[in-house]
Amino acid sequence: xxAGNSFSAKIISVYSPSGGSGKTTIALAIAGMLAKMGHKxxxxxxxxxxxxxxxxxxTGAEGLSDIFLKVKNNTQNLSFExxxxxxxxxxxxxxxxxxESAMEFSEMSNxxxxxxxxxxxxxxxxxxxxxxxPAEFDRGMTEIFKLSQNILFVSGAVPVQWTS
Numbered sequence: 001x002x003a004g005n006s007f008s009a010k011i012i013s014v015y016s017p018s019g020g021s022g023k024t025t026i027a028l029a030i031a032g033m034l035a036k037m038g039h040k041x042x043x044x045x046x047x048x049x050x051x052x053x054x055x056x057x058x059t060g061a062e063g064l065s066d067i068f069l070k071v072k073n074n075t076q077n078l079s080f081e082x083x084x085x086x087x088x089x090x091x092x093x094x095x096x097x098x099x100e101s102a103m104e105f106s107e108m109s110n111x112x113x114x115x116x117x118x119x120x121x122x123x124x125x126x127x128x129x130x131x132x133x134p135a136e137f138d139r140g141m142t143e144i145f146k147l148s149q150n151i152l153f154v155s156g157a158v159p160v161q162w163t164s
Contacts, residue, residue: 048102063097
């Protein structure tokens, strides 16, 4: 059973156990479609080897590396620090520049990732948080699934959706 969150933004997680399945393209298409419909959308890529730069301009921007550090240091006004690092693409989708190193994801505890997810879903007026998940499956992924209202599982060429 997938339990929904109590936060303001709806979380849609996109997952595939294999690379190259089109998961990032699908996640970005969903984010773009929701933004085009007038919703405030944040695309959140948790892949260690992030391909978002193929779709979005992230040059010179502070991003996930800095946000991860702020979470680890229990920075005051974390929401404000996160919002300062939001980028917006031409479709209106908000996003972050990728982490500088894949190792940074491993250094985040499940509790720290839960804190970050809570802060993200409480960003003012955010309607949707689209989470692009990595192919590796671990305990932290289970926690993100529990927070999600929708999980899109991309298997080969046909996506399957579960809704709570």
